[in-house]
Amino acid sequence: MAEVTKKATRESYGEALTALAEQYPELVVLDADLAAATKTGIFKKAYPERFFDCGIAEENMMGVAAGLAASGMIPFASSFAMFAAGRAYEIVRNSIGYPHLNVKIGATHAGISVGEDGATHQCNEDIALMRTIPGMTVIVPCDDVEAKAAVEAAIRYNGPVYLRFGRLAVPVLNDPETYQFTWGKGVTLREGNDVTIAATGLMVCEAVEAAKTLAGEGISVRVLNIHTIKPLDEELICQAARETGKIVTVEEHSIIGGLGSAVAECVAEHCPVPVKKIGIRDEFGHSGPAVALLKEFGLCAENIVRTVRSIM
Amino acid sequence: MDEMIRKKLQAIACRVRMGVLTGTFHAKSGHPGGSLSIAELVTYLYFARMHVDPKQPDMPDRDRLVLSKGHCAPALYAALAERGFFPPSELEHLRQIGAMLQGHPCIQTPGVDMSSGSLGQGISAACGMALAGKLNHAPYHVYAILGDGEVEEGQVWEAAMFAAHYQLDNLTAIVDINGLQIDGRITEVCSPEPIDEKFRAFGWHVICVDDAHDFDKLDAAFKEAETITGKPVAILQRSIKGKGVSFMEDQVSWHGSAPNAEQYAQAMDELNAALAALEV
Numbered sequence: 201m202a203e204v205t206k207k208a209t210r211e212s213y214g215e216a217l218t219a220l221a222e223q224y225p226e227l228v229v230l231d232a233d234l235a236a237a238t239k240t241g242i243f244k245k246a247y248p249e250r251f252f253d254c255g256i257a258e259e260n261m262m263g264v265a266a267g268l269a270a271s272g273m274i275p276f277a278s279s280f281a282m283f284a285a286g287r288a289y290e291i292v293r294n295s296i297g298y299p300h301l302n303v304k305i306g307a308t309h310a311g312i313s314v315g316e317d318g319a320t321h322q323c324n325e326d327i328a329l330m331r332t333i334p335g336m337t338v339i340v341p342c343d344d345v346e347a348k349a350a351v352e353a354a355i356r357y358n359g360p361v362y363l364r365f366g367r368l369a370v371p372v373l374n375d376p377e378t379y380q381f382t383w384g385k386g387v388t389l390r391e392g393n394d395v396t397i398a399a400t401g402l403m404v405c406e407a408v409e410a411a412k413t414l415a416g417e418g419i420s421v422r423v424l425n426i427h428t429i430k431p432l433d434e435e436l437i438c439q440a441a442r443e444t445g446k447i448v449t450v451e452e453h454s455i456i457g458g459l460g461s462a463v464a465e466c467v468a469e470h471c472p473v474p475v476k477k478i479g480i481r482d483e484f485g486h487s488g489p490a491v492a493l494l495k496e497f498g499l500c501a502e503n504i505v506r507t508v509r510s511i512m
Numbered sequence: 513m514d515e516m517i518r519k520k521l522q523a524i525a526c527r528v529r530m531g532v533l534t535g536t537f538h539a540k541s542g543h544p545g546g547s548l549s550i551a552e553l554v555t556y557l558y559f560a561r562m563h564v565d566p567k568q569p570d571m572p573d574r575d576r577l578v579l580s581k582g583h584c585a586p587a588l589y590a591a592l593a594e595r596g597f598f599p600p601s602e603l604e605h606l607r608q609i610g611a612m613l614q615g616h617p618c619i620q621t622p623g624v625d626m627s628s629g630s631l632g633q634g635i636s637a638a639c640g641m642a643l644a645g646k647l648n649h650a651p652y653h654v655y656a657i658l659g660d661g662e663v664e665e666g667q668v669w670e671a672a673m674f675a676a677h678y679q680l681d682n683l684t685a686i687v688d689i690n691g692l693q694i695d696g697r698i699t700e701v702c703s704p705e706p707i708d709e710k711f712r713a714f715g716w717h718v719i720c721v722d723d724a725h726d727f728d729k730l731d732a733a734f735k736e737a738e739t740i741t742g743k744p745v746a747i748l749q750r751s752i753k754g755k756g757v758s759f760m761e762d763q764v765s766w767h768g769s770a771p772n773a774e775q776y777a778q779a780m781d782e783l784n785a786a787l788a789a790l791e792v
Contacts, residue, residue: 228647231739250647252643252678253548254670254674255673255674255677257667257670257674258674259666259667259670260636260639260667260670260671260673260674262636262638263633263634263635263636263637263640263667263671264635264636264637264639264640264671264674265640266626266636266640267626267636267637267638267639267640267641267642267643267644268580268640268643268644269640270619270625270637270640270641271576271640271641271644271645271648271650272572272624272644272648273644273647275640290630291633291636291667294630294633295626295627295628295630295633295636295637298627299618299619299626299751301619310578364513365573369790377605414587414612453525487760
């Protein structure tokens with residue numbers, strides 16, 4: 201088997217900002233003393249005059265981003281998901297969401313795969329929080345190629361966007377030559393008729409692996425990459441519901457309020473079918489190596505395979 | 513300050529107070545106390561200082577004002593109406609369904625530069641606007657109005673740190689020190705004093721105005737502020753909550769309650785008398 205290239209989407213984020221800076225002169229980047237970790241440090245090195253460290257003060261950073269956007273700039277405000285979506289939630293809601301300002305939130309270190317830092321830094325609630333803010337777009341790229349495309353798409357879109365990136369290096373699934381990011385549209389990675397797996401972020405790769413295993417057992421699995429959780433591609437979800445009859449969702453996030461909830465809300469309203477949610481089950485994480493944690497919490501191809509089998 | 517100009521500003525401040533009362537009376541809710549304490553301030557800013565054009569509310573080089581103590585929106589709205597951003601009749605629909613004038617400032621309203629009202633947030637947005645001005649070499653100045661209770665919010669001090677670090681001398685924060693917040697006197701609730709020393713310690717130039725209802729003193733403070741370079745300026749103005757309406761002055765109960773018909777009539781009588789005295 202050929203060696204698969206791996207890269208963390210936070211790295212892609214920092215590289216994309218830097219690569220796009222010339223083309224978009226209004227682009228500026230804010231961070232809250234985590235530039236080395238969020239990888240906005242790459243941008244800082246190339247464009248120091250367009251980078252502003254706000255110190256360990258995420259609430260003010262979001263407000264500053266709002267003021268910059270209200271004055272015609274395109275600010276990317278960066279921190280760990282825990283602080284960007286969690287600590288600064290109310291500022292994001294009232295100073296960015298309510299006035300619908302053109303702020304992009306680049307949240308890295310999302311989910312359980314933060315690893316050793318443990319529960320205080322493992323944000324499994326950010327999609328839920330951000331999804332409830334009216335007018336907020338929520339994007340969770342699955343790999344390097346998608347992450348870079350999402351950053352540019354966010355710049356070209358006028359309005360608030362929450363971009364969720366990971367710490368852990370993940371396989372590069374998409375081909376940079378052919379990949380196209382379409383706003384609000386999911387991607388069908390495998391056709392199948394027996395069941396649909398809808399996955400997001402670093403679970404997309406695991407879903408594809410699971411589908412391959414299941415195909416060997418005669419189960420025809422459709423795999424959807426839902427990179428944009430809001431606005432949700434309801435058409436694609438409903439089509440999958442109608443054609444495959446059941447859906448398994450997979451996300452590195454709480455099963456309360458994330459992709460699974462969004463998909464369940466959609467099918468419950470438009471085309472009811474059974475939905476099985478794989479994610480963090482209303483509990484906090486703990487310290488450990490990222491890959492071991494992902495396995496422990498069932499966020500791996502093996503558990504997706506077991507789950508699909510159990511509902512067939 | 514020229515006598516004629518002072519009298520003109522005093523008359524406008526009086527009409528701003530009437531607008532505050534008209535708005536909150538019709539809405540049957542709102543925050544008259546802290547609105548009345550900034551009547552001279554918003555009048556001075558919109559009629560003697562800020563570069564704005566009611567015909568082009570989004571003019572790129574306009575000066576900006578963020579009412580960080582957003583609950584005092586009635587004063588901002590009354591000043592904007594006086595300045596011609598929208599008809600004064602809008603004040604009668606304040607806080608009502610379908611109204612242009614929301615309970616707290618909304619960026620969609622002509623002349624309102626930032627949605628605000630969740631305390632502590634406006635000053636951060638003002639920092640962002642000032643930073644954008646620096647980046648774009650734009651000539652505009654940014655003003656943020658905060659309450660003395662509001663500075664209890666931690667975000668205010670995050671913003672204070674940021675503004676000084678980035679040397680935002682195109683930013684002026686005005687703290688309206690009327691001494692009262694919802695639960696009582698600020699010194700008794702959870703005292704944020706000494707506010708002047710705090711701003712100084714954060715690297716700001718601080719100017720204290722001992723009577724926020726004296727236009728000459730406001731004018732002197734803002735003229736001093738414009739000479740300061742390399743650091744943001746905080747103007748701390750001592751005011752009287754409920755100023756201009758005898759039974760509302762320095763009464764915490766008027767923080768967030770509207771006058772009834774009888775109280776409204778009495779307040780308007782007092783303000784009409786004050787206005788008449790100015791026009792003699």
